[in-house]
Amino acid sequence: xxxxxxxxxxxxxxxxxxxxxxxxxxxxxxKADIEVTLIDRKxxxxxxxxxxxxxxxxxxxxxxxxxxxxxxxxxxxxxxxKGVVTNVDIENKIVITDFANISYDYLIxxxxxxxxxxGNNQWEEYAPGLKTLAQAKEIRRRVMEAYERAExxxxxxxxxxxxxxxxxxxxxxxxxxxxxxxxxxxxxxxxFYRNIDPKLTRIFIVEAAPRILGSFHPELASKATRSxxxxxxxxxxxxxxxxxxxxxxxxxKERIEAATVLWAAGVTAIEIGRTIGVETDRIGRIIxxxxxxxxxxxxxFVGGDxxxxxxxxxxxxxxxxxxxxxxxxxxGRNILLDLKTKxxxxxxxRDKGQMATIGKNKAIVEFGNIRFDGILAWFTWLLVHIYFxxxxxxxxxxxxxWGWSYFTFSYGARLIVNxxxxxxxxxxxxxxxxxxxxxx
Amino acid sequence: xxxxxxxxxxxxxxxxxxxxxxxxxxxxxxKADIEVTLIDRKxxxxxxxxxxxxxxxxxxxxxxxxxxxxxxxxxxxxxxxKGVVTNVDIENKIVITDFANISYDYLIxxxxxxxxxxGNNQWEEYAPGLKTLAQAKEIRRRVMEAYERAExxxxxxxxxxxxxxxxxxxxxxxxxxxxxxxxxxxxxxxxFYRNIDPKLTRIFIVEAAPRILGSFHPELASKATRSxxxxxxxxxxxxxxxxxxxxxxxxxKERIEAATVLWAAGVTAIEIGRTIGVETDRIGRIIxxxxxxxxxxxxxFVGGDxxxxxxxxxxxxxxxxxxxxxxxxxxGRNILLDLKTKxxxxxxxRDKGQMATIGKNKAIVEFGNIRFDGILAWFTWLLVHIYFxxxxxxxxxxxxxWGWSYFTFSYGARLIVNxxxxxxxxxxxxxxxxxxxxxx
Numbered sequence: 119x120x121x122x123x124x125x126x127x128x129x130x131x132x133x134x135x136x137x138x139x140x141x142x143x144x145x146x147x148x149k150a151d152i153e154v155t156l157i158d159r160k161x162x163x164x165x166x167x168x169x170x171x172x173x174x175x176x177x178x179x180x181x182x183x184x185x186x187x188x189x190x191x192x193x194x195x196x197x198x199x200k201g202v203v204t205n206v207d208i209e210n211k212i213v214i215t216d217f218a219n220i221s222y223d224y225l226i227x228x229x230x231x232x233x234x235x236x237g238n239n240q241w242e243e244y245a246p247g248l249k250t251l252a253q254a255k256e257i258r259r260r261v262m263e264a265y266e267r268a269e270x271x272x273x274x275x276x277x278x279x280x281x282x283x284x285x286x287x288x289x290x291x292x293x294x295x296x297x298x299x300x301x302x303x304x305x306x307x308x309x310f311y312r313n314i315d316p317k318l319t320r321i322f323i324v325e326a327a328p329r330i331l332g333s334f335h336p337e338l339a340s341k342a343t344r345s346x347x348x349x350x351x352x353x354x355x356x357x358x359x360x361x362x363x364x365x366x367x368x369x370x371k372e373r374i375e376a377a378t379v380l381w382a383a384g385v386t387a388i389e390i391g392r393t394i395g396v397e398t399d400r401i402g403r404i405i406x407x408x409x410x411x412x413x414x415x416x417x418x419f420v421g422g423d424x425x426x427x428x429x430x431x432x433x434x435x436x437x438x439x440x441x442x443x444x445x446x447x448x449x450g451r452n453i454l455l456d457l458k459t460k461x462x463x464x465x466x467x468r469d470k471g472q473m474a475t476i477g478k479n480k481a482i483v484e485f486g487n488i489r490f491d492g493i494l495a496w497f498t499w500l501l502v503h504i505y506f507x508x509x510x511x512x513x514x515x516x517x518x519x520w521g522w523s524y525f526t527f528s529y530g531a532r533l534i535v536n537x538x539x540x541x542x543x544x545x546x547x548x549x550x551x552x553x554x555x556x557x558x
Numbered sequence: 559x560x561x562x563x564x565x566x567x568x569x570x571x572x573x574x575x576x577x578x579x580x581x582x583x584x585x586x587x588x589k590a591d592i593e594v595t596l597i598d599r600k601x602x603x604x605x606x607x608x609x610x611x612x613x614x615x616x617x618x619x620x621x622x623x624x625x626x627x628x629x630x631x632x633x634x635x636x637x638x639x640k641g642v643v644t645n646v647d648i649e650n651k652i653v654i655t656d657f658a659n660i661s662y663d664y665l666i667x668x669x670x671x672x673x674x675x676x677g678n679n680q681w682e683e684y685a686p687g688l689k690t691l692a693q694a695k696e697i698r699r700r701v702m703e704a705y706e707r708a709e710x711x712x713x714x715x716x717x718x719x720x721x722x723x724x725x726x727x728x729x730x731x732x733x734x735x736x737x738x739x740x741x742x743x744x745x746x747x748x749x750f751y752r753n754i755d756p757k758l759t760r761i762f763i764v765e766a767a768p769r770i771l772g773s774f775h776p777e778l779a780s781k782a783t784r785s786x787x788x789x790x791x792x793x794x795x796x797x798x799x800x801x802x803x804x805x806x807x808x809x810x811k812e813r814i815e816a817a818t819v820l821w822a823a824g825v826t827a828i829e830i831g832r833t834i835g836v837e838t839d840r841i842g843r844i845i846x847x848x849x850x851x852x853x854x855x856x857x858x859f860v861g862g863d864x865x866x867x868x869x870x871x872x873x874x875x876x877x878x879x880x881x882x883x884x885x886x887x888x889x890g891r892n893i894l895l896d897l898k899t900k901x902x903x904x905x906x907x908r909d910k911g912q913m914a915t916i917g918k919n920k921a922i923v924e925f926g927n928i929r930f931d932g933i934l935a936w937f938t939w940l941l942v943h944i945y946f947x948x949x950x951x952x953x954x955x956x957x958x959x960w961g962w963s964y965f966t967f968s969y970g971a972r973l974i975v976n977x978x979x980x981x982x983x984x985x986x987x988x989x990x991x992x993x994x995x996x997x998x
Contacts, residue, residue: 161706161974178618185972187750197752200706200974217710251975262625266601266640270657310627312637511962518958522951532625534601534640535691 127195130453131213131222132156133203133390135163135186137442138228138422138449145450147193151457154196155220157213161185161200164251165507167439168516170291173254174298175262175532176523181516183251184509203229206394208415224417224453227390227404228446231423231437234386234401241362245379248291255535257380261299262532264377265307268314282320282376284367286359287383288330290474293342295380296323297476300349321351322374324367326358326383331482333436333472338482341491345476359383385437387424399426399434408464410449419452421445427465439506440470475499478524567635570893571653571662572596573643573830575603575626577882578862578889579668585890587633591897594636595660597653600690601625601640605947607879608956609688610731613697614738615972616963621956623691624949643669646834648855664857664893667830667844668886671863671877674826674841681802685819688731695975697820701739702972704817705747708754722760722816724807726799727823728770730914733782735820736763737916740789761791762814764807766798766823771922773876773912778922781931785916799823825877827864839866839874849902850889859892861885867905879946880910915939918964 130146132139135158146154165182172179187198205214206225213220233247246256261283268280283299285292303319310316323330323346330353331339343353354369361368366375387402396412397405403426404412410425412418422442427435435441444467452462471485473495481495490498500520507513570586572579575598586594605622612619627638645654646665653660673687686696701723708720723739725732743759750756763770763786770793771779783793794809801808806815827842836852837845843866844852850865852858862882867875875881884907892902911925913935921935930938940960947953 161702161972175620178620179973179975180615180618183973185750188972191750199710200703201710218712251973255975262601263640270639270641272658310625310631515958518955532601532628533619533623533691535619535695 127151127153128223128453128457129221130154130224130226131220132226132228133213134158134228134230134422134424135160135198136166136228136230136422137439138425138446139226140186140189141443141446142226142228142419142421142450143190143193143196143446145447146453147190147196149195149454152195152453154193155222156186156190156196156198157201157203157215157220158186158198159200159202160250161187162251163189163508165512166249167506168503169248169251169254170294170298172251173248173257173261173295174302175258176298177516177519179251179255181512181519182507184512189508203390206390208394208396208418211417222417224419224456226419226421226449227424228421228442229388229390229424231385231387231401231403233381234384235381236384238362242381244362244364245286245381247381248295257295258532259534260378262534265311265314265316266534267377269311270313277314278320279365279375280377281314281316281318282322282366282374282378284322284324284374284376284379286324286362286367286379286381288323288325288327288353288355289333289382290331290472292323292325292380292382293331293346293474293476295382296321296351297346297349297480300346300351301477304349317350319350321349322376323351323353324357324359324369324374325353325355328356330355331474334474334482334484335489338484338489338491342474342476342482345480345491349477385423391420391424403434409452409462410445410465411452411462419449421449427467429467435467438470438472441467444468473499473502567591567593568663568893568897569661570594570664570666571660572666572668573653574598574668574670574862574864575600575638576606576668576670576862577879578865578886579666580626580629581883581886582666582668582859582861582890583630583633583636583886585887586893587630587636589635589894592635592893594633595662596626596630596636596638597641597643597655597660598626598638599640599642601627602691603629603948604691605952606689607943607946609691609694610734610738612691613688613694613701613735614742615698615702616738617956617959619691619695621952621959622947624952629948643830646830648834648836648858651857662857664859664896666889667858667860667864668862668882669828669830669864671825671827671841671843673821674824675821676824678802681821684802684804685726685821687821688735697735698972699974700818702974705751705754705756706974707817709751710753717754718760719805719815720817721754721756721758722762722806722814722818724762724764724814724816724819726764726802726807726819726821728763728765728767728793728795729773729822730771730912732763732765732820732822733771733786733914733916735822736761736791737786737789737920740786740791741917744789757790759790761789762816763791763793764797764799764809764814765793765795768796770795771914774914774922774924775929778924778929778931782914782916782922785920785931789917825863831860831864843874848904849892850885850905851892851902859889861889867907869907875907878910878912881907884908913939913942 140163143156162183163186168182171177190196202216211222235241264280268277271277285296299321303316307316357369391398391404404420406420406425407413410419423437448465473483475481479493479496481499482491483495483498504513580603583596602623603626608622611617630636642656651662675681704720708717711717725736740761743756747756797809831838831844844860846860846865847853850859863877888905895902913923915921919933919936921939922931923935923938944953
């Protein structure tokens with residue numbers, strides 16, 4: 119144990135510094151009789167909803183992320199470690215990491231989900247997902263490198279393949295990626311190339327379900343499809359990807375030759391639930407009770423994408439930032455209530471609605487029965503994201519860059535710095551089973 | 559040849575998009591009867607004088623770099639390719655690249671220099687240099703990772719090693735790196751760590767010459783040394799590094815145990831001069847005549863760090879941004895003069911002075927016989943760098959970030975994104991001999 123000098127205080131260990139873990143930590147920060155240890159595989163908290171903008175070079179990595187230890191610096195009772203959790207001894211209440219064993223009185227598991235390739239992990243190399251900054255920058259590199267190579271080639275077939283982009287998955291992330299590539303190719307890139315016409319870029323969204331944006335009202339999804347089509351995006355619904363290789367995507371008997379394939383489809387929970395032997399759902403999320411603790415283990419809480427929380431209507435809460443944020447706060451408060459020997463609060467999700475942006479002045483917003491799209495939705499999207507950005511500095515700089523891009527229609531620097539790393543789905547801080555080790 | 563349709567125009571091929579190549583291109587842009595092809599291994603132009611600020615997380619990569627094709631987009635006669643030049647057939651006037659063979663009427667070689675490890679290339683892995691964005695981000699990762707590991711370890715010897723930084727080379731880059739680490743450790747990091755005191759960070763500059771900043775007046779160098787010492791930097795002069803390994807640096811019989819070693823010492827020219835068989839100096843720079851062309855080859859110009867240009871006093875011009883910039887412009891103008899069948903202009907360097915910054919409010923400036931230091935020098939440094947930044951957007955965003963950091967004494971986001979790549983000295987676009995291939 120690292121902090122052997124504080125026997126008396128309650129030890130809270132948080133695994134994962136995303137929306138759930140970070141907000142739990144803030145609730146517990148500077149509270150008496152509590153020592154918090156936050157462990158994350160990365161050294162930063164990431165504002166995930168804007169990650170696709172880093173992938174598309176609209177924002178820099180520093181605009182949507184900040185080191186966890188900076189953000190939590192004012193809480194004297196919180197220690198942050200960059201490290202990897204390898205197991206949890208739930209009998210003896212010890213978290214086993216790659217640098218120390220840490221005892222806990224309370225454990226908060228908030229290590230999220232990773233991309234799921236339907237049992238075809240070899241697709242990952244050809245179709246990176248979008249969960250971490252490194253992945254965002256790899257997507258940026260692949261997209262820009264495709265244009266560079268298209269500019270150089272004399273072979274028209276090769277050129278067509280290089281100017282073809284397939285996005286697997288028609289949820290908000292897939293739609294936002296496709297819309298960004300469409301907008302960039304139609305409005306921004308054309309004046310930079312001499313041998314190719316970037317307007318000829320072909321973009322496909324391949325979605326297994328009968329329509330894209332399944333969580334939205336059909337009317338909004340249909341409007342989003344129209345907006346995408348205006349940017350040259352073809353939406354293929356009821357289309358199941360049967361293979362991905364370095365030259366494209368197979369969809370049953372059909373095939374698209376594409377140099378760049380991006381993955382925005384299924385997710386699966388980090389395997390920690392199965393590792394420690396608690397009840398999980400089909401995709402590995404840990405089943406939690408109404409107070410967000412694991413049944414039979416009131417000292418272990420689970421929050422964010424890793425938690426399977428059944429609402430009153432029986433539906434599991436989706437993996438959204440507001441859900442994780444609210445869960446993190448409730449977990450923190452429940453620990454404080456325990457220390458006061460008061461009854462725990464039961465978690466109820468206050469629906470913040472959902473939204474997605476397709477391009478400049480184009481977005482869809484759904485809040486209960488209120489639905490709207492177009493420029494008003496776009497400004498709503500913009501204001502909500504600025505508001506929820508984690509620090510004042512981030513707000514200022516993101517707003518400045520968006521303002522600049524909006525009025526000049528030019529984006530930030532599309533630099534190809536280098537091939538970042540070969541891809542490994544494991545995006546988050548939790549358990550490392552040695553199966554797919556990230557080269558860090 | 560890629561642009562076979564333009565037989566009539568003079569073909570100018572530029573290898574390298576740094577200060578020399580980029581400014582030559584701008585002079586030739588949109589001029590009649592000229593077609594320009596610019597080839598660079600990277601897709602961006604880099605404002606190298608501020609690269610150490612990216613390494614220290616004071617600026618983001620997008621703040622000091624922009625894609626070459628964006629910056630040259632308004633010149634319809636310039637085609638930019640991201641590619642690698644493998645050789646030049648100077649008899650038949652053909653540049654051989656990894657994607658095509660390109661004929662030229664004029665060739666401009668401006669591919670710069672790379673770090674030189676005095677024949678010990680194996681040191682590179684333990685002591686990265688600072689010539690590219692990827693290297694800057696690797697240095698950032700190593701420095702921040704050292705603090706993360708120090709926070710985790712319980713071994714005081716290991717901790718001391720992790721909090722020790724050695725910079726080999728006492729030129730402006732070495733001084734700026736050491737000053738930044740000193741300032742960061744003394745003023746910024748301490749409130750973020752619980753188990754270590756970043757103020758105990760040990761920083762060494764190891765310089766072979768009898769004093770640091772040899773190109774400056776001794777009085778200014780001495781003032782810089784005092785400023786460095788106030789930030790906890792020890793300056794070891796007349797100290798020749800005899801070995802670098804993963805645990806530190808050997809200097810003759812003395813040894814410093816250090817987890818992080820950075821290289822800011824010797825440079826050597828990209829090997830293209832020797833490859834094409836023209837006269838080079840001891841470190842491989844190509845000897846050029848007064849019009850910046852290679853003697854005997856009036857159609858081949860060399861500019862920037864790769865050129866060895868002897869001044870009237872016999873001294874070779876140093877590898878500075880203003881030298882490269884002025885040479886690029888003169889080369890461009892000399893090609894235009896050729897087309898008008900006028901006599902070429904002989905290159906004369908207009909001395910812009912030199913400056914270096916040590917930390918907040920501390921810098922040294924030398925301009926002919928004028929020398930000053932302190933806050934006035936620091937503001938001069940700041941204004942000159944803002945002024946020479948390549949675009950208005952860069953100027954605005956760099957100034958905003960500096961203003962923010964200045965008044966809050968907090969820097970930008972110190973994110974550890976990932977291990978970028980194993981190190982390879984070859985930083986620039988020129989010849990790739992297959993000896994040390996960058997994994998791009």
